[in-house]
Amino acid sequence: MADRATLIDIARQAGVSTATVDRVLNRRPGVRDRTRDIVFQTATKLGYIAQSPDTGISRAPVALDFLLPSGSNSFMQNLATALEEVAADRGDIELRLHFIQGFDPYALADTLLKLAGKSRGVGVIALDHPLVREALRQVRNAGTHVVTLISDISNVPRESYIGIDNRAAGRLSGYLLGRLLPKGPAKLALFAGSLSYRGHEEREMGFRHILREDYPGLSIVELREVQDNDERAYEECRLLLRQYPELAGIYNIGAGNRGIAKALEETGMARKIVFIGHELTEHTRRLLLSGVIDAVIDQNPRVEAREAIDQLAQIVRGEALKPFIPIRIQAVFKENIPE
Structure with a gap:
């Protein structure tokens, strides 16, 4: 090589x-x-x-458990692959991945409780739900260390959060829509996986804040939760376009970009509605090149995987944590798609 x-x-x-x-x-x-x-x-x-x-120095392997949502979310699949690759490259990590049916707090809490006291370190993309918060408290009380990934959770003990500033990501999306749309009043729609993810809620807040501050003529007519499911996103977008034929912009906070793009293409609204999404994947790359998506707000799953494994391993071994480098966000357009 x-x-x-x-x-x-x-x-x-x-x-x-x-x-x-x-x-x-x-x-x-x-x-x-x-x-x-x-x-x-x-x-x-x-x-x-x-x-x-x-x-x-050669060290005994550390067993770490990571809980990720299952489903068709390409970014989550890329994150799982990155975790496997980082662990394999290091050689001192025994990685155990657990895939939880997306947006099911009961299944997530149950898996966490099974790991309490048995796993030395857990990384989790956590739903902000009372059952999950209580499970995480029990996990920490049992001596298992916890870091949150991608989306943080409130009022629970955890060692670190590894991810982007989701509020800043929402503000950036609002800024891009405001700059790309013609001046004057316009109607926008939001899609989210689930606002039970704190990260999705923070993106929405950041988006709304910058509209109020800088683009008061842009109004949000709908926010629809689609559980990061492409088929559900497609159906909801079709209904939305029938209800609001004058819609000018769409911001998709989570996954489901393929479903929204399909609805836009079938109705002839692709490249007429400004569409901002998240994460550069094989699918959003194609949609950027075709002009259906105008921009994606991207984060680097390999960097997040590396930082999460590094931090958990250091905590488990009782080592002093090195300063965390915040995960950067990047606006990707057709003209600057990375190789």
Whole structure:
């Protein structure tokens, strides 16, 4: 792989810029120690350099459990793959993935309680629900460490949250819609997986706030929860377009982009309605190129997987946590789709 790896490959997998990779590999100042370690580890794994400056000491594997929603959500599938790849690359992690039927707090709470005191560390995409909150309290009281991923949860003990600033992501989406639409009054619709995810709720709040602040002529006529299901998103979008033929913009807070795109294409509204979604996947890449989606707000699942595993492993081993590098968000358009 040494013949093929490039600075761009290292930057993509490390979740940093090529300029940062160049600074690290040429040992120039201005880069945090944590970032420097990540770049060297990535460059070593890709065969770009022969040996990381800190090879570390062989340690006994740590068993970590991650609870992810099942279903057709491509981003969650990419996150699961990233967790498997990061664990395999490290060699000191025994990874156990548990897939929970999406948006079922009973199933999620039940799985958490089964892990209480038996797992040393749990990473979870948690529904903000009383049953889940109580289960997480019992998990922590039993001595199992917890980090939340992608969407945080309120009023529960957990060591860390690994993810983006979802309120900022919602504000960015509102800003893009406001700039892409013609000046003047216009009607918008929101789709969400479920507002029982705090992350989805925060995106909605951020979106509404920036409309009130900067684009008061844009009004939200509907918010429909579609459980991150493409077929449900398709049906709800068809109904919405019949009810509001003058609709000018759509912001999809969660998954279901394929269903919304299908409805827009079938009704002839594709490329007429400004459509903003989340996560760059094989499907949203195609929709960006075709012009059905105008922009996606993307986060890097590999970086999130790496940070979650690193933090949980450090906590379980009683090591001092290195400063967490917040997950960056990026607006992706047809013109700047990463390779």
